Amino acid sequence: MLKSIFPTLGRFRFTVQIVMLFVTVYGGALLGSYTVDRISQALPSLSCAYDKMTGDHCILIVNQHQLHHRVGEALAKAQDITLKVFIPTLMSVGVFFMLFFFLNKAFCGWVCPLGTVQELLYRIGRRLGRPLNRFTPANVGRVRPVKWLMLLVLVLALPTMAGMGIASNELGDPFCQVCPSRIATTLLTADAEQIAVRTSSSINFFLGALGNAMFGFVIIAALASRQPFCRICPLLSWNALFQKLSPMRLVKKEAHEKCEKCGVCEKACPMDIHEIGAEFGKKAFHEDCTLCGRCAEYCPDDDVIQIKFFGIKLFGSSRDYYKDRVKQESPAGMPKKRVINIRLAKPEQENG
Amino acid sequence: MKAKTIVAGMLLLAAPAFAATPEGKPPADMSGGHDHAAMMQGMGKPSWTLYPTLKVRMSGESRENMVTTIVPQNFVPGGVMAFSNNLDDPQGRRLLQQGMGGATLDKPANGGFHWLSAHENRDDREVVASTVHSFGERGAKDPTAMFMQQKHDLEIIPQPFPREHSRYRADEDWKFLVRFNGAPLSGQKVWLETSNGSMAEFVSDAQGVFIMHVPDDFKAEEEKAAAHNHGRRGAEFVLATEHVDSGKSWLTAFNGSYGPNAFDQRSLAMGLGFTLLGMLGAVPLLRKPKTGKKGEEAGNA
Numbered sequence: 001m002l003k004s005i006f007p008t009l010g011r012f013r014f015t016v017q018i019v020m021l022f023v024t025v026y027g028g029a030l031l032g033s034y035t036v037d038r039i040s041q042a043l044p045s046l047s048c049a050y051d052k053m054t055g056d057h058c059i060l061i062v063n064q065h066q067l068h069h070r071v072g073e074a075l076a077k078a079q080d081i082t083l084k085v086f087i088p089t090l091m092s093v094g095v096f097f098m099l100f101f102f103l104n105k106a107f108c109g110w111v112c113p114l115g116t117v118q119e120l121l122y123r124i125g126r127r128l129g130r131p132l133n134r135f136t137p138a139n140v141g142r143v144r145p146v147k148w149l150m151l152l153v154l155v156l157a158l159p160t161m162a163g164m165g166i167a168s169n170e171l172g173d174p175f176c177q178v179c180p181s182r183i184a185t186t187l188l189t190a191d192a193e194q195i196a197v198r199t200s201s202s203i204n205f206f207l208g209a210l211g212n213a214m215f216g217f218v219i220i221a222a223l224a225s226r227q228p229f230c231r232i233c234p235l236l237s238w239n240a241l242f243q244k245l246s247p248m249r250l251v252k253k254e255a256h257e258k259c260e261k262c263g264v265c266e267k268a269c270p271m272d273i274h275e276i277g278a279e280f281g282k283k284a285f286h287e288d289c290t291l292c293g294r295c296a297e298y299c300p301d302d303d304v305i306q307i308k309f310f311g312i313k314l315f316g317s318s319r320d321y322y323k324d325r326v327k328q329e330s331p332a333g334m335p336k337k338r339v340i341n342i343r344l345a346k347p348e349q350e351n352g
Numbered sequence: 353m354k355a356k357t358i359v360a361g362m363l364l365l366a367a368p369a370f371a372a373t374p375e376g377k378p379p380a381d382m383s384g385g386h387d388h389a390a391m392m393q394g395m396g397k398p399s400w401t402l403y404p405t406l407k408v409r410m411s412g413e414s415r416e417n418m419v420t421t422i423v424p425q426n427f428v429p430g431g432v433m434a435f436s437n438n439l440d441d442p443q444g445r446r447l448l449q450q451g452m453g454g455a456t457l458d459k460p461a462n463g464g465f466h467w468l469s470a471h472e473n474r475d476d477r478e479v480v481a482s483t484v485h486s487f488g489e490r491g492a493k494d495p496t497a498m499f500m501q502q503k504h505d506l507e508i509i510p511q512p513f514p515r516e517h518s519r520y521r522a523d524e525d526w527k528f529l530v531r532f533n534g535a536p537l538s539g540q541k542v543w544l545e546t547s548n549g550s551m552a553e554f555v556s557d558a559q560g561v562f563i564m565h566v567p568d569d570f571k572a573e574e575e576k577a578a579a580h581n582h583g584r585r586g587a588e589f590v591l592a593t594e595h596v597d598s599g600k601s602w603l604t605a606f607n608g609s610y611g612p613n614a615f616d617q618r619s620l621a622m623g624l625g626f627t628l629l630g631m632l633g634a635v636p637l638l639r640k641p642k643t644g645k646k647g648e649e650a651g652n653a
Contacts, residue, residue, distance in 0.1 A: 131640045183627075196618035197626060209626045216630025224637040 008325055009293045009315050013109070017116040024113045025185050060155055060235060061176050067159040068172040102309075104246035105239050108230060109290035114181035115230055117188075118222040119270075125223030126334050133225040135272040143231050144288065150175065151234035170203040177207035180215040180229055226270035226333070230290065240287035247310040250291060252276070252284035256304050265305060268298035268331035276305070298322060298331045400547040402426055403592040404481035405607040406468055409454065420485065422468055423454035427479050429470035431455065435503065437464045437495035444498075459487050465495035465513065469503055476600045480504045483607050484513050506595050506602035507531045508542065511561065520589070520610035522568040528606070529560050532595055536560025540593055546610075547588040554591075564591065570612045585612050 006012040100107060108115055135143065154175035161167035176182055186194040195215075197208035214229075221228040230236060243249075259277055266277040273286045276295045284305075296305040299317030306316040329335050404427035412418040422432045432455035436444035448455035448468075457466065469482040482503075499509055511527040514520055530537045540556040542564075550567035570585055590607040 125638075130638050133637050191614075192620060193614040193618070195623045195627060196615055196620040197623040198617060199619050199622070200617040208623065212623050212626035213630035213633070216627035216632075217634045218630075220631045220634035221637050224634075 008321075008328070009297050010325070010329070013292060014119075016110050017119070020111045021113050021116045024111070025188050058176075058181070060179070060238075061173055063155055064159040064173040064175060067156065068163040100239060100242060101246050102248060104243060104248035104291055105236075105289055106248060106291040107239065108233075108236060109292035112181075112230075112235075113185055113188075114179075114233075115227065115290070117184050118218070118227050118229065121219060121222035122226050122270075122333060123335075128223065130224045132332050133221075137274040137278075140272050140274065146232040147234055147237040150232055151237040154178070155234045155238075168201075168203050170201055170207075174207060175234060177204075178211040178214055180211070180218045183211065183215040184219070226272075227290075230271065231288065236288060236290075243285070243287060243289075244282075247308075248291070249308055250285040250289055250295070251306045251308050252280055253304045254281045256280065256301065258301060259304070262300065264298050264300060264331050265295035268294040270294065270333075294331075297325050400549070400588070401545045401590050403543075403545065403590045403605045403607075404470075404472075404479050404603070405588075405590050405605060406432065406470060406481050406483040407454075408457075408468070408483060408485050418459075420457040420459070421451075421454040422448065422457055422470075422483075422485075424470050424481060427470075427472050427481060429472045429479075429481070432468060432470045433503075435467040435469075435498055435501065437466070437493045437498045439493075439498060439501070457485065464493060465498070467495075467498060467503065471504060478505065478600070478602045480506065480602070480604045481607065482508070482605070484510065486516070502531070502534045504602075504604065505533055506537075506593065506604040508591050508593060508604055508606040510606070520566050520608060521613055522566050522570060522610060522616075523613040524566050525563045526566065527561055527563055528591065530556045530562065530593055531560060532597070532602075537593075537595065540595070542591050542593045545590050545592075566610050568613050570616065585616075586610065 006015065103110075158167055158171040158174045162169055162171045183194050186192075195212065197212060198204035218229045259280070263277045266272075266274050269276055270292060271286075271288045271290060273288050273295075275286045276284050276289075279286075291307065293307055293315055296307060296315055296317045299305045300319055300322040302318050303313075303316040307314045327336060405425045407423040407425050409421045409423060410418055411421065424432065431450060432448045434446055434448050434457055438444050448457055450456075455470075457468065465484060465486045467482065467484055469480060471478055471480040484499075496512065499513065507530070509529045509531065511529050514526075520526060528542070530540045530542060536556070536558075537560050538556055538558045540560070540562075542554045542556065542562055544550070544552040544554065544564060544567075546567055546569060548567070548569040548571070550569045552565070552567065554562040554564060556562040566589070570587065586609050588607060588609050590605050592603065592605040594604075595602045
């Protein structure tokens with residue numbers, strides 16, 4: 001029964017993503033206006049606080065506000081940094097990491113609304129016949145440090161400095177001001193407020209302009225590249241700090257001899273993690289992995305790549321599964337049956 | 353249309369005056385000799401309305417030491433009641449401790465929304481003022497049940513009240529319910545006044561619900577004055593309604609604050625412009641390489 005509804009891991013993940021998209025974007029409208037105040041405590045997930053219909057709040061705005069209003073202010077006044085000050089911060093971060101402890105980066109690959117929107121755009125791009133732009137092993141290293149910079153500067157340093165009075169108060173939640181999810185999720189609720197740039201000060205204007213340009217870039221880039229914003233998202237680096245502690249993880253067989261010549265898993269990876277093909281064991285579970293499971297789906301050998309929870313296999317690669325999967329979609333995400341073919345000028349060639 | 357506005361304006365002007373002096377006496381004469389009432393006399397009288405309101409004042413150096421004081425204005429109640437959204441808490445419904453500066457609202461451990469109300473009884477008339485205060489703590493219980501709990505005879509209840517990270521804003525529509533003895537009052541007139549000088553009248557529908565359109569009445573010169581408040585401008589409003597039944601009259605008011613409209617100090621045109629700029633920056637990615645390669649999908653299939 002379940003297998004007929006969810007024939008592939010990809011279909012199952014996509015269903016979860018769509019459900020979570022509704023919960024994180026429209027949850028407040030579906031479950032009650034005040035849901036956000038309660039769910040945030042239980043599920044400090046990835047939904048934007050600027051979305052007035054959301055059923056949840058993103059952990060990053062909580063981090064920024066607490067550093068801005070609590071930690072920063074307390075440091076500035078040189079008061080005792082008591083548990084009373086730190087407990088709220090520890091609580092929200094702690095609850096988040098407790099959930100993350102169990103789900104690991106599946107948060108990114110299965111729950112994040114912006115991740116889902118980018119994947120949907122990528123699917124549209126495939127159907128429109130747009131090219132796939134990938135980072136090669138030689139140049140992917142240039143973009144990877146950006147997510148750490150985003151975390152350190154925009155999520156941790158500037159909000160704390162704003163709270164201490166060193167930086168402008170308008171830098172209290174700078175990441176949110178440049179995050180494309182703020183605009184994407186509010187537009188999904190037909191709210192145009194967040195796409196309007198704030199003009200009240202030069203800092204607000206600069207952050208707003210940068211955020212809008214980033215949003216515009218991401219939604220077009222997502223048509224021709226996979227998960228463009230995820231690569232620099234500070235949540236990816238936040239998660240990476242504790243990635244190795246989680247019982248949910250990607251496991252790859254040690255030194256499997258066929259991997260060197262294959263490389264299909266690399267092509268399937270939406271984050272261009274070439275290490276998944278070249279490395280083995282723990283090293284294959286890279287800090288950029290979002291646990292989407294595509295590498296395991298497209299590995300043509302039995303149980304070489306697995307997703308495990310407390311050592312129990314949740315999903316493992318298999319030759320039979322791979323054969324079925326590639327009949328539906330290529331590792332790069334190209335569907336076998338296109339819905340829209342914009343190259344109508346030469347239909348014979350396409351069909352031939 | 354214009355004539356209607358003038359008539360409505362005259363009614364609005366008359367209504368608060370009637371509310372404040374129901375028997376031709378000034379509000380100060382309505383204290384009734386109660387100790388708390390005596391302390392509360394003259395605590396505050398906003399110049400912008402004559403309806404009874406509850407002013408929430410925050411003081412203290414830090415968030416942790418913040419003291420919340422409730423000051424009744426334009427009437428002299430016996431005390432201020434607080435209703436927490438935690439209905440299971442025996443302390444959830446409590447009479448606040450009264451001081452010279454007003455009633456102090458103690459912050460419970462779980463924070464959340466509080467309904468604050470005070471009433472003044474005199475002979476055959478009851479005057480009630482209510483407002484909502486939230487401590488902004490996450491994880492608090494859903495306040496809907498607490499809001500809907502009957503607290504007075506005549507009530508104005510937000511449907512819903514703005515949640516965390518939200519507030520009443522100019523040019524928005526918000527629903528309210530008018531009830532009398534727990535039953536919806538249809539066709540009930542409700543008057544709105546704001547500290548920016550706007551006045552309006554609403555009428556409840558068959559379900560007792562009316563929609564308050566928050567007036568967009570902020571003036572440009574007030575922008576500088578808001579610099580100390582994270583740049584957030586604010587104004588106050590009060591909704592009031594009156595009901596007469598079996599020779600007794602009730603006046604109930606609900607007050608709160610609101611901010612400028614969503615697009616205040618924002619530019620949609622520039623926002624769209626920068627978004628377009630970002631889109632243009634990504635356009636080269638959509639172009640196919642000129643080489644003879646058939647494409648990524650061919651190699652991956």
